[in-house]
Amino acid sequence: EAGVTQFPSHSVIEKGQTVTLRCDPISGHDNLYWYRRVMGKEIKFLLHFVKESKQDESGMPNNRFLAERTGGTYSTLKVQPAELEDSGVYFCASSGNSYNSPLHFGNGTRLTVT
């Protein structure tokens, strides 16, 4: 089966610009998560979708971040306007419907804000 895919793999933008990251989960996975790793620190939860609904968005840092998952398939994470501290690697993961289903991660999008 195809894994979780993320696009783009790298993005370099200037402060104040907008960037949209995309994640295509494994087909059939209702759960979709966004995580972020900033400057080698621990991986931090951003939000969790179950199908098209936001189950938990407690990790979203502020209202400059907007995540969507229209139709319960792929998801987008938009940062607008981007700030320097938003630089990091953004990972998407998907999982099946059981609490003992492991997460399958994408390769991440490395975002650099200059």
Add this chain to the structure above:
Amino acid sequence: ILNVEQSPQSLHVQEGDSTNFTCSFPSSNFYALHWYRWETAKSPEALFVMTLNGDEKKKGRISATLNTKEGYSYLYIKGSQPEDSATYLCALYILTGGGNKLTFGTGTQLKVEL
């Protein structure tokens, strides 16, 4: 805030050494404990998902145990090899009022030297 703690933060061992590290977590609302292996420049890869107190899982030279009553899990690597060098992450799956959530620890960075 849910604290999932891992120790040590980093570890250097010689090839052939056996090693272990710890993941500590609050034992209330426990549903599952995940272990992931994260190699540099790659995405995290699931090792184990453990759900029952006393669970023990094994995958080749890597094994893990779980104590949900006291809130810890150990990951063991027998006869470490250079290819075992990676960051090992544990993650706690709980059910909250807002739904389920997977919270990651800070990771143990393992370096196996020849």
